[in-house]
Amino acid sequence: MRIFWRNFSRNRGAVFGMVILVGVAMLALLAPVIFPGSPWDMVGAPFMPPGEMGLLLGSDSLGRDVAAGIAHGARVSLLVGAVSTAAALLIGVTLGAVAGYFGGIVDDLVMRFTEFFQTIPSFVLAILLVAIFTPTIGSIVFAIAIVSWPPVARVVRAEFLSLRSREFVQASEVLGKSRFSIVIGDILPNTLSPIVVLSSLMVASAILLESALSFLGLGDPNLMSWGFLIGSGRSVIRLAWWMSVFPGIAIFLTVLSLNLVGEGLSDALNPRLARNRGAKP
Amino acid sequence: MGLSRRGLLAGAAAAPLLMRVDDALAQGIQPKRGGTLNSIVNPEPPILHVGVNNQAPTLIVGGKIFQGLLRYSSKLEPLPELAKSWEISPDGLEYTFHLQENVKFHDGQPMTAEDVVFSIMKFHMEVSPRARGVFSRIKEGVAVDRNTAKFVLSAPFEPFLLMFDVTVSAIVPKHHFEGQDYRQAPVVQKPIGTGPFRFVEWQRGNFIRLERFDGYWKPNQPYLDAIIYRVIPDSQSRRLALESGQVQLTQSNDIEPFDVPQMRARPNLEVQTTGWEYFGPLMWLELNHRVKPLDDVRVRKALAHAVNRDFIAQRLWFGIGKPATGPVASSTRFHDATARMPSFDVNAAKKLLDEAGLKPNGQGVRFTIRHLSLPYGEVFTRLGEFLRQSLRQVGVDLQLESVDVGTWAQRTANWEFDTTINYLYQYGDPTLGVERSYVSTNIKKILFSNVSGYANPKVDELFTQARDAAEPAKRQEYFTAVQKILVEDVPLVWLLEMAFPTIHEKRLHNVITSGAGVHASFDDVFLA
Secondary structure (H helix, E strand, O other), rough: OHHHHHHHHHHHHHHHHHHHHHHHHHHHHHHHHOOOOOOOOOOOOOOOOOOOHOOOOOOOOOOOHHHHHHHHHHHHHHHHHHHOOOOOOOOHHHHHHHHHHHOOOHHHHHHHHHHOOOOOOOOOOHHHHHHHHHOOHHHHHHHHHHOOHHHHHHHHHHHHHHHHHOHHHHHHHOOOHHHHHHHHHHHHHHHHHHHHHHHHHHHHHHHHHHHHHHHOOOOOOOOOHHHHHHHHHHOOOOOOOOOHHHHHHHHHHHHHHHHHHHHHHHHHHHHHHHHHHOOOO | OHHHHHHHHHHHHHHHHHHOOOHHHHOOOOOOOOOOOEEEEEEOOOOOEEOOOOOOHHHHHHHHHOOOEHHHHOOOOEEEOOEEEEEOOOOOOOOEEOOOOEEEEEOOEOOOOHHHHHHHHHHHHOOOOOOHHHHHEEEEEEEOOOEEEEEEEOOOHHHHHHHOOHHHHOOHHHHHHOOOOOOOOHHHHOOOHHHHEEEEEEEEEOEEEEEEEOOOOOOOOOOOOOEEEEOOHHHHHHHHHHHOEEEOOOOOOOOOOHHHHHHHOOOOOEEEEEOOOOOOEEEEEEOOOOOOOOOOOOHHHHHHHHHHHHHHHHHHHHOOOOOOOOOOOOOOOOOOOOOOOOOOOHHHHHHHHHHOOOOOOOOOOOOEEEEEEOOOOOOHHHHHEEEEHHHHEEEEEEEEEEOOOHHHHHHHHHOOOOEEEEEOOOOOOOHHHHHHHOOHHHHHOOOOOOOOOOOHHHHHHHHHHHHHOOOOOOOOHHHHHHHHHHHHHOOEEEEEOOOOOOOOOOHHHOOOOOOOOOOOOOOOOEEE
């Protein structure tokens, strides 16, 4: 663990990203404390520029506090990012593991199925799914998970393909372990590092996807997310630039920090850990 | 305002550019021949023939190609158009129209009383449900001579004279329709009317081009050489087109309300919100009375008390339109200003909800209802959010549901909603455009019928009496009574008397001259 942190902190960008990410997470956690009440409450006059009437980042077209919207939006955006990534991992890891471990016809079938999803433009598919199931938080998470699992499946499959013929796996097979426990207990832990790296990037792209959907008006109408804030501010950007700019910065910083953290994780996990684990099966 | 403008004008070199129509007329600015008017049509109509299609874009473009027998002032007085005069028999049963002479269709054929009778009795009866509703009261329609058409009603129907605008009953050429399926006739694709502009070209997704009709019946008119309606689907692009001078006129929903204040500030543009009196669109919060507790009049009253309609008019619609006061818009005939719906009063709302036995729970919520958002763009999305916050203040939890236009129409028509937003045209008379939303005989699974399910025998009776009475004074009595009942019953929460901004360059004159605004023929519009 100490080695991990040393490797991670060697990458300054990653540390910077981690600081921002922790900050955003704190903002999300403390939103109800800093901005009590609903972010939808109309607390001031509409279109107040930042700083007036005690509104740090101004008010929107209904007189809602943009700062409160960003704080509460952080909850929604991070939640959507995390949950949809978890769902995508569940699908991707399962299918990838099955394909990579069993190989042969099973591998062929699963991979053709995966390619089927990869050939469809993911954003278009997400829009379609949300439109069909009507926009709610559930359908949005579902849509994002459906369009983002294929890369996971491919990565996990590749790892499984190379790991399943290693000696430690063969040893487990000779010992008579069940296939299930070999997959879960022996191979999967060794594929974790690429999955961890990949998932940090997936959270970032899930936040972007959710924002893009909300921007197009396909967000959950009862939840305030960053994409909604930008979408509702877009049409009045010449009247009230602050309505779109600040949530835009929030998305930018969060996605950037997730990418930086992902990179740092990759540096820290991949070369050394892979070697370490290979040495002591 | 007028004074300051004049003061400003005194020293302005570009005075003609800055003048308004009335100024121009007052100062004797002569109409000028020539020039092409560029405007916008949005959304692109599916078909251009009025009657066959009666959506707003079709009516705006079609209003230049076709004409009706009459047009209407902003106070809804009938004015001559294709009919130069008309008489009504003392018993209110016979309507005789004397037609203008020398009126020709765009194919050169003369327009006669035969075309008028065909248009009213056959064409619109067949293709337009709204016209059919009224014209089915005509017992007999005859062409007395070449220039005289007479319609005999089976019973007096006082609002009958409001039914002859081009947007309701345009005069179409009989010789192009007779013996054919009216909707499939070739002329539907290339409309032929009597209007000042003839249809030339329609590049789908791009533009519709109309050109001056040289055989127009008013001498030396129209003044414009051509009108081009451009198809620009994005609202910000439409705004840019207007700002950059690519188009000189926008109307209806072309420019979003939140862009209007900046358009007002531009010195070369004129913003008008008049010209919708003939339609009188009224927007309301539709309540489904089959859903508890919306069947309780105290609850409906409380909802009406909870919504600040001034905020909606001023903040969401940026002052375009007026807060509603009741079921009949103030521009519609027989509007009674003394019948007023519950005012904005949060405490009164809470008190009524308490009386109805709906106490707030731990989170301060008395009851939860689902709200189907009207998917007509930005402003309506904001309206949904505004209503949710307003009702939350009195302890009503409004859950928003967003759907596409088709789903909204289907679910509203099938009563599958708790609350939703809707707006209907009133067509100048409560019998024509108000009655349909409240009488129990019109509780149908059809869009724009009485989908709320409100039923009150007294209201039914009064609307029927008002419809059948021949005397305007008598009708006023009934309509006043019914408005008094409706503002007490609050079957719907009326929100806004809508208007739409017409924005044009100041060098374009005579744009709004009637109660139907930009739907007019534009034969007197000129660029100077």
